[in-house]
Amino acid sequence: MSDRLLDARLVVDRGVFRLDVPLRVAPGEVVALLGPNGAGKTTALRALAGLHPLTDGHVTLDDVDLDRPATGGWVPTERRSIGVVFQDYLLFPHLSALDNVAFGPRQHGVERRAARATARDWLGRVGLDAQAQRRPRQLSGGQAQRVALARALAVAPSLLLLDEPLAALDARTRLDTRAELHRHLSAHAGATVLVTHDPLDALALADRLVIVEGGRVVQEGDGPSVTARPRTDYVARLVxxxxxxxxxxxxxxxxxxxxxxxxxxxxxxxxxxxxxxxxxxxxxxxxxxxxxxxxxxxxxxxxxxxxxxxxxxxxxxxxxxxxxxxxxxxxxxxxxxxxxxxxxxxxxxxxxxxx
Amino acid sequence: MPAALLIPAGLGLLFIVLPLAGLLIRAPWTTLPQRLTEPGALTALRLSVQTATLATALCLLLGVPLAWVLARVEFPGRRLVRALVTVPLVLPPVVGGVALLLVFGRRGLLGGWLDSTFGVTLPFTTTGVVLAEAFVAMPFLVIAVEGALRAADHRFEEAAATLGASRWTTFTHVTLPLVAPGLAAGAVLCWARALGEFGATITFAGNYPGRTQTMPLAVYLALETDLESAIVLSLVLLVVSVGILVALRDRWMTTA
Structure with a gap:
């Protein structure tokens, strides 16, 4: 089905908290999961990545069940066609920016020289040719964010996941990085799910907003319809x-x-x-x-x-x-x-x- | 500052420093080069370095996976396993030697079988020295590496998985480099402990020059026949110990 690359119903029980979020994303579409802290957004993202198993429901990517507890279907994280940009990036501190980006292609069976070429290309696209040999601790916050994005995209994932991609940046860097991130997300052919508690990030980056409160979807739609017609106090406060x-x-x-x-x-x-x-x-x-x-x-x-x-x-x-x-x-x-x-x-x- | 604290503090320091100073004062400095190159001393030194290095390698081979399991895998009885691993730390080494004899000795639980099946004899051999040293030194490595693993952010391993890395590749390419400093410190500590091992070695491996007589054993033996030789050998061990302390000062003396 071309109109839903990702088809998921994410059900995760964590003690008294229950996450139950249906999610469908088309190729090239960017969906933002927007909600207050503790709404279950990060859990949803981890479930998509296979870092947290579902209790019920399913994650289906490109017609393949990645997780479906009812039938026991399960594809481990390392064999999912995903790319993840973590909130604090998690760049490997012992590797240069270049080798961080080359890490994914290497794991996907690409020979070292070709993996480095791919990594160099991606660093170029995010404007970091000059920083290729730097270690993560020698990079600024904005640069680290771009390396993390390049690293996630270098494996050409069907599903790109971003956890609060701009939260760790200061206000000035955030503005520039947001614009640049928007450009890269628009160019990404696969599905993109990003998690944020910042309505500005969500409106600037996403084609569609899914608003999650207390583990449930309370409102869904494109930016203008959500901002014009809020349906919960949380959304009203946001806008x-x-x-x-x-x-x-x-x-x-x-x-x-x-x-x-x-x-x-x-x-x-x-x-x-x-x-x-x-x-x-x-x-x-x-x-x-x-x-x-x-x-x-x-x-x-x-x-x-x-x-x-x-x-x-x-x-x-x-x-x-x-x-x-x-x-x-x-x-x-x-x-x-x-x-x-x-x-x-x-x-x-x-x-x-x-x- | 109260004298009731200062005086015992000063005495305590003296108590530690005085014997070391004694070693330096009584050292036969003039004949030192000559004594150091005596065949007996050199053989013991070489054997000590070789066995301590092999024991450290054995500890790395077995201890790093053990530390990983203790740090990363939830299983019932984990506390008990951790306690068991640290037993050699508090056990009198001579008891460790006896225990090794009971298991790996010719008539031991495994020793008899090893002897009859493979023709392998461990006690009173150089391999026996390595085993005795590894037995005593392993906890140092396991504790250091487990601590480093616990302190390392395990989410780096999740990040590696999202990039397609298998568990094994993640371990070798991400986890080990992350804990490299802790691993190195643990290995050095382990090596130092193996180098100084006496009780378990003499009990399990005996005291045969060239085969099982390591430096500490040679010192003990020399004490009865040739005091100056014992002092020289002791000096060598002291220099090695201080060298290790200097090498690891950044890890353990950062509060100063």
């Missing part, structure tokens, strides 16, 4: 939206017993309502006129957020509001302060919670 679930009846969505939000979209049944913190206005007194949603809230916290001030408010619903420092000063926002919260219906986005 910086206020998110509420409630019951819709035309233009009203009842998000709490005391509060029904008026929305621009028209829908019925279980629904989500999302809006940006910048769309939230704060007032010292109840605002008059205009089709707004208004309610009374209490300031719970105030923090700098970029050029603005992010205010966390309690009330019928908890909400984050971004206001200018001037407005914050004028309102004299301090924890415990009572303010009126207003959100225009046109600033909200409502969508069905089912399907």
């Amino acid at each position: 910086g939206l206020n998110l509420y679930r409630g019951h819709a009846d035309g233009h009203g969505v009842r998000v709490s017993p005391e509060l029904t939000l008026t929305v621009a979209d028209r829908l019925d049944g279980e629904a989500f309502v999302a809006f940006r913190p910048a769309a939230v206005a704060l007032h010292p007194a109840r605002p008059e006129g205009s089709p707004r949603n208004t309610w009374a809230g209490t300031v719970a916290g105030v923090q700098r957020h970029g050029d603005n001030v992010r205010v966390q408010l309690d009330g019928p619903i908890g909400v984050a509001a971004d206001v200018t420092p001037a407005a914050a000063a004028q309102l004299r926002l301090i924890p415990g302060q009572r303010v009126w919260v207003a959100v225009k219906a046109t600033e909200t986005h409502a969508y069905p919670a089912t399907g």
Whole structure:
């Protein structure tokens, strides 16, 4: 099947924690497993690599069962067509960058001279010709990351796995490396699965996001659809939206017993309502006129957020509001302060919670 | 600083240094070159170096896999096995020699069979010296290598597997290079212990010049007949010991 190079259902029991993640990846596709720490992303990656056996489900790559507990099917790590970029790279400290990259081809039966030629070619592609003879400890973080990528790709794997590929880098290096990594992942003909807790990395690198929380897939889709229509608080926080679930009846969505939000979209049944913190206005007194949603809230916290001030408010619903420092000063926002919260219906986005 | 601590501390240091100083003071410096090149001394030295090296090789061959199993394989009774491996460390060497005789002696558990099947006799031979030294020195190697294996990040081995390396290739191309410093330290320590072995050797292999008489045995024998010769041989062993200490100073004296 050409539309699913990798077909997997990863079920791993670890004591009380159970991972159950279905995953299908097409050739050339880059899928990001995105989730908070402890969501089971790394376990999923280790199961794909054969470093952790499945409890149930299956890993099928190129129509070959790599792991299927039900039938006892099992291909050990060293015989899987995979390449792994580990979070801290795990470059062999006793080998030069060149020999690190040549290690995989050598294990795949390539003669030494040819393996070195392949390695040299790959180091060239990641722009590290000059560093070929350096030991890993003589490389910068960004260089080590590129050597790790070259080492994983040098065996032409059907499945490329990356565990938090940019997490170990400082902010500046991260930006450059992210762009370069995107170029290499786009060029990779096989399937790619990357694991990250950083939404920016996921959005920049992946064609499709699979969001995992507590061992389950809570949302799946391409970047724009996930960011526009978050389905869990975690995703909403990632993309910086206020998110509420409630019951819709035309233009009203009842998000709490005391509060029904008026929305621009028209829908019925279980629904989500999302809006940006910048769309939230704060007032010292109840605002008059205009089709707004208004309610009374209490300031719970105030923090700098970029050029603005992010205010966390309690009330019928908890909400984050971004206001200018001037407005914050004028309102004299301090924890415990009572303010009126207003959100225009046109600033909200409502969508069905089912399907 | 309280004198109650300083005085015993000073005495303790003196207690260690004084005998060594004695060795240097009483050494027959003028006749030293001549005595060192005496056939007896040279033969004992050569035999000592050869047997200690062979014993170390034997310990590497058997001890490294043993250390790997202890460090990497979970099995019931692992603590017991580890305890057994360290027994020669605390066992009086002479007891080790007796135990070796009971197993490998002509009428021993395996010795009789080895003798009748292969015509191999171990006690009172140079091979016997190697066995006795290996028996006593092996724990030093196993403990050092196991410690190094535990300290090494086993995820490098996972990385090797993802690159297609078999378990064996991973062991030889990744694991061993990673623990090379620990391995070298263990081997040197093992060699030093084998070189100084006395009790198990004299019990199991006897004291035949040229065949089983190693340096420590020669020192002991010379003590009764020729004191100066004993001092010279002792000096050689002292120099070797200090040399090893210097070679390994980075590993064991880094706190200084």
